[in-house]
């Protein structure tokens with residue numbers, strides 16, 4: 001496994017729409033391992049492939065229950081709403097209030113190409129939405145109702 005460099009806001013790659021994964025090979029497995037390692041080192045709850053410079057539809061999420069790998073993920077159901085502070089490893093030190101669904105169902109493939117669905121509530125739903133947005137070139141700041149001021153960041 002290797003720690004990859006995290007692309008920061010301002011880099012064009014973060015505004016691009018990613019292509020689906022078609023080959024479920026060792027290279028994809030290696031990339032997923034590296035993404036999990038990089039997310040852990042950065043203390044993040046999610047990371048999308050474009051954030052390590054790869055324009056493929058791959059994300060990893062870990063809200064404290066272990067790493068979830070999503071290849072070619074798609075939100076197929078959503079309900080409710082939550083408004084809370086959100087940040088991004090590509091925008092260090094910046095946080096904003098973003099409205100997200102309270103509950104989502106995501107359809108995706110695993111690293112071997114097998115299809116599955118997974119549900120997310122609260123933080124997990126937020127993380128799924130945030131990371132899947134990255135695959136369409138959308139950074140959370142574009143969706144933020146408002147950004148938090150430095151004096152609001154305490155705690």
Ligand code: NI
Nearest residue numbers: 087088089090
């Ligand atoms: Ni992000």
